Amino acid sequence: MSDAPQPSDVAPPAAAEPWVSEPEYRQGAIDLLGILAYGALAAFDRLAADARLAPTLPDKVHVASMAALQIKHFESVRARLAELDTDVMEAMKPFHVPFNEFHAHTKPKDWLEGLVLAYVGNGFAADFYREVAAFVDADTRTVVYQVLADEGHADFVVEKVRAAIGADPRVAGRLALWGRRLVGEALSQAQRVAADRDALTHLLTGTVDRPGMDLAAISRMFSRLVETHTRRMGTLGLQA
């Protein structure tokens, strides 16, 4: 995504850094991959349901293709986890509940809400994963960036949502509310994950032996996420 924030507060560790083999560090990378794998499956399910709501057959094909792409992402993450001697099913376990709750609380009522969820919700999550990925080993980071590459869905959503607002400006108010709710739900689940998964949190904050973000840096990271989110809502013609 061209408008993704560029994590810049701390230089990413090189693979040769001594802490890469540290068990907690390794667990953090596995957690990140587990999130991405389960997130891809959840997104597949969501997009496949969205495809059913598509107003035209070309729209359906586009969204079904996006769903299929999630399975390709899942396979890349599974392969990287296998290189780390970890079964993808194990790695995903801690994240079933937060993802299932997020999706249970954010069922789109219609096609447009589904599009906004795919763009705003997934965009926000992807930006955050990219921030975390700055702290994992280079091979894992490459896989994460590949999986998070947008591949043209953003343009599709922007075009459809702007056209819908053009046709009926009242749509904008409803979708703006929806976008805010999505980010609220995402933050609430992220908080739960942060509280449960020390290894993941410590990737960001570092440990005694390993550099990480201090509180000021974490606060700057959140500012970047919110700014990008606001820009993304603006691109859709919505107020953040």
Add this chain to the structure above:
Amino acid sequence: MSDAPQPSDVAPPAAAEPWVSEPEYRQGAIDLLGILAYGALAAFDRLAADARLAPTLPDKVHVASMAALQIKHFESVRARLAELDTDVMEAMKPFHVPFNEFHAHTKPKDWLEGLVLAYVGNGFAADFYREVAAFVDADTRTVVYQVLADEGHADFVVEKVRAAIGADPRVAGRLALWGRRLVGEALSQAQRVAADRDALTHLLTGTVDRPGMDLAAISRMFSRLVETHTRRMGTLGLQA
């Protein structure tokens, strides 16, 4: 699929045969590709819904991967249609109704019915498309055979269904009935397509200028389809 019938009554036409550029012949090939494209989208939708019914996460991943594969098939067919200067959306139009009706009449009640539908229903359809493909040009035939290649779903279904029957033999009666209903519904929709799409029917029967199957050959083709269907049901431990 290793147990697919090998169409053998008439040698397939070589690409150099004079009738390949005949408009009706060309339309028959486009119809076959249109069926495959819409069939792939319908199968995507069905399999994505089946994935939600999966009893375990590995099962869900398997079925979601099969769904994703349908989109790859759709893309291959779209590319071949583009080579024939035909838009896939146009080519699919005549087949929306029969596929939608088939799927509306055969909604699986549970995970096992979904598996049997995927194996028995799609297997039967694939065998028939393979028979028709014997009469199209070599490049189209290659695409059709690729799209119809099974890629391991059969083994998955056979294992799961046999295990379910092993655990509760009463399941076999219910699934056998379901398998028969699926073939009945498939034949009823096939009949409708045959009545509507002369170009497709004439691929099989030939025309004054082009060889095809005579009535005896068509009857042998149906025998082959039914035999393979019976063998497939037997593999599942079900009576055809």
